[in-house]
Amino acid sequence: MKNARIHIYTSLTMAVLLAASNLGCKKQAQPSTGQSSTQTSGGQMTAGGTAPGTVITPATKTSFNEVTSQLDAGGDFYLYLGTAQWLDGLSDKVARWQQMFESMPDMSSEDRDNVDKVFGIVTHLIKDSGIEDVTGVGMSSVEIEPGLYRNKVLLHHYQGKGSGFLWKLSGQQPHALTGLDLLPSDTALAIFSDLDAPMLWSVVQNEVDESGFPQAQQMLQQVPDEFEQQTQIKWDDFLNSLGGEFGLVLTLDDDNQISIPTPSGPLEIPEPGLLLVIKVNNDMIFNQIDRQLKQNSQVISVDNGGLKMRTMPMPPILPINLRPTAASGGGYLFIASSDALVEEAMAVKNGQKPGLKSTDEFKRLSQNIPDQGNQFVFVSERFSKAMQDIQKQAMSASGGTDSAKAQWLQSLFTQKPAFAYSVGINTDQGDLTVGNSSQSYSTIVAILPAAAAGMMAAIAIPNFEHARETAQRNACINNLRQLDAAKQQWALENGKKGTDIPTKEDLLPYLRSWPVCPAGGTYTIGAVDEPPTCSIPGHELP
Numbered sequence: 001m002k003n004a005r006i007h008i009y010t011s012l013t014m015a016v017l018l019a020a021s022n023l024g025c026k027k028q029a030q031p032s033t034g035q036s037s038t039q040t041s042g043g044q045m046t047a048g049g050t051a052p053g054t055v056i057t058p059a060t061k062t063s064f065n066e067v068t069s070q071l072d073a074g075g076d077f078y079l080y081l082g083t084a085q086w087l088d089g090l091s092d093k094v095a096r097w098q099q100m101f102e103s104m105p106d107m108s109s110e111d112r113d114n115v116d117k118v119f120g121i122v123t124h125l126i127k128d129s130g131i132e133d134v135t136g137v138g139m140s141s142v143e144i145e146p147g148l149y150r151n152k153v154l155l156h157h158y159q160g161k162g163s164g165f166l167w168k169l170s171g172q173q174p175h176a177l178t179g180l181d182l183l184p185s186d187t188a189l190a191i192f193s194d195l196d197a198p199m200l201w202s203v204v205q206n207e208v209d210e211s212g213f214p215q216a217q218q219m220l221q222q223v224p225d226e227f228e229q230q231t232q233i234k235w236d237d238f239l240n241s242l243g244g245e246f247g248l249v250l251t252l253d254d255d256n257q258i259s260i261p262t263p264s265g266p267l268e269i270p271e272p273g274l275l276l277v278i279k280v281n282n283d284m285i286f287n288q289i290d291r292q293l294k295q296n297s298q299v300i301s302v303d304n305g306g307l308k309m310r311t312m313p314m315p316p317i318l319p320i321n322l323r324p325t326a327a328s329g330g331g332y333l334f335i336a337s338s339d340a341l342v343e344e345a346m347a348v349k350n351g352q353k354p355g356l357k358s359t360d361e362f363k364r365l366s367q368n369i370p371d372q373g374n375q376f377v378f379v380s381e382r383f384s385k386a387m388q389d390i391q392k393q394a395m396s397a398s399g400g401t402d403s404a405k406a407q408w409l410q411s412l413f414t415q416k417p418a419f420a421y422s423v424g425i426n427t428d429q430g431d432l433t434v435g436n437s438s439q440s441y442s443t444i445v446a447i448l449p450a451a452a453a454g455m456m457a458a459i460a461i462p463n464f465e466h467a468r469e470t471a472q473r474n475a476c477i478n479n480l481r482q483l484d485a486a487k488q489q490w491a492l493e494n495g496k497k498g499t500d501i502p503t504k505e506d507l508l509p510y511l512r513s514w515p516v517c518p519a520g521g522t523y524t525i526g527a528v529d530e531p532p533t534c535s536i537p538g539h540e541l542p
Contacts, residue, residue, distance in 0.1 A: 273340075
C-alpha cells in the first residue's frame with residue numbers, strides 16, 4: 001500500500017513538472033498562487049493534483065455504501081454521518097471516564113461508591129440499548145413535483161446487529177398500517193407507532209435493578225402497587241392486554257368555527273376532536289372502565305354491532321362538543337372527546353364512510369410511500385394553517401394598539417403551511433423513515449436559525465416592552481413623590497391650607513428641576529391635600 005502511494009505521488013509529481021515545462025515553452029499563464037494543477041488525459045486541468053474519477057479508499061471501514069444505497073441522490077439535500085468510530089466501544093470509553101473520576105483526590109468512599117453506581121447505570125444502559133451498533137445516519141431530499149419532496153432518514157446498523165432494546169421497542173417486523181383505516185376525512189394530525197409496553201417495563205425494571213439504588217427500586221415497585229390499588233387490575237395483566245400499537249388523532253371541523261375565550265381575547269378555530277387509539281388483545285381495560293362508569297347514572301351506554309361505548313355528557317362550559325367517551329371495537333380501545341368521533345372512526349373502518357385515505361391530499365402525499373411499516377405520521381396542511389391562524393390571532397391580541405409591532409411579529413412566522421406524511425420501517429439494517437413533505441431537509445436546516453431568532457424575538461420583545469413600561473412607571477411614581485414632597489414643603493413654609501393649589505413656579509425652588517414623565521405623560525399638581533397625578537394610566541402614587 002505504501003509503495004502504491006509512493007508510485008502515485010511520483011507519477012503526479014512528474015505530470016506536474018511536464019505540464020509546467022510545456023506551459024513554460026508555450027508561454028501560457030501559470031495557475032494562480034496556492035493551487036497545484038494536474039493535466040488529465042483529456043487536456044483538462046484539475047485543482048488539487050487529483051485527476052477526475054480518482055477513487056480514494058478510506059483507511060477505516062464505514063457504512064457509507066450501506067447507508068447511501070438506501071437514500072435518494074440528485075436532490076437538494078444529501079447527508080451521511082459515520083458514527084461507528086465514536087459509538088463503537090462507547091461503554092469502554094465510559095469506563096475510562098469512570099476511572100478518571102475515581103482518581104480524583106480527597107474523594108470519600110461514599111462519593112466513590114455513588115460514582116461507581118452512576119457510571120454502572122450508564123454503562124449498562126449503553127450496552128443494553130444497542131446504541132453501540134449505530135454505524136451511520138443518512139438523510140436525503142428530492143423534489144418529486146413542484147412543492148413536494150421525498151425525504152428519507154436512515155439510522156443504520158449492520159445486518160445481524162441491532163439486538164438492543166433501542167431497535168426493538170418500536171416493534172419488530174413491518175406490518176400493514178391498519179391505523180390509517182380508522183382516520184376520518186377531516187383528520188388534521190395523526191401519529192401511530194408500535195410500542196412493546198411489556199418490553200419497556202422490563203427494560204426499566206432491569207436498569208433500576210442494576211443501578212444498585214434501593215430508593216429507585218422502591219419507587220419503581222410503587223408503580224404497579226398504586227396502579228392495582230386504583231384500577232383493581234393486575235399490572236402484568238394490564239401490560240399483556242396491550243396490543244403493541246398506539247395512536248393519537250386530531251380532527252378539525254372547518255365547517256364549524258368556534259370561539260375560545262382567552263385573557264387576550266377570543267380565538268376563532270375549527271372545532272377540534274381528539275381520539276386516543278390503543279390496540280388491545282382483549283376487553284379487560286374497557287370492562288374495568290365500564291364497571292367504574294356504571295356507578296354514574298348519567299353515563300350513556302351503547303352496545304351495537306361489536307362496538308361497546310360509554311359516554312359521559314358534559315355541561316356546555318366551552319363551545320365544543322365535549323362528551324368524554326371510552327369505547328371498544330375492532331380490536332381497539334378508544335378514548336375520545338366525543339362519541340360521534342368514535343362512531344365516525346368505526347364507520348370509516350367498516351367502509352361505511354370515506355376516510356382520510358380517500359382525500360386528494362392523502363393520495364398525493366402517500367404516492368410511492370410504503371404501505372407497511374411500524375410507525376406513520378400525517379400532518380395536514382389544514383393543521384399547519386390552523387396553528388398559524390391561532391398564532392397570528394394571539395400575537396395580534398397581545399400587540400394591542402401597536403399594529404406595527406403586531407405585524408412585525410407576525411412576519412417572523414409568515415410561511416406557507418406545511419404538510420407531510422411519513423412511514424417508519426424497522427429493517428434488517430436499521431430504522432428507515434420515508435415520507436413526502438412540503439419541506440425539504442435543506443429548507444428545514446436553512447430556516448432553523450431564523451426560526452430560533454424569531455422565537456427568541458417573540459419571547460424577548462414582549463418581555464422587553466413589559467420591562468420598559470415597568471421602569472417608566474417606577475420613574476414616574478418617583479417624580480410624583482418629589483412633586484408631592486415639594487408641595488408639602490411649600491405649604492408648610494407659606495402657611496397654606498389643604499385646599500390651596502400651587503403653581504409650577506411655586507414648586508420650582510423646592511426641586512432640582514421640573515420632573516418629566518418618561519412615557520410622555522402630563523402632570524397635574526392638584527391641591528395640597530391631594531396627590532399629584534399623571535395622565536398615563538397606572539402612573540399614580542399608591
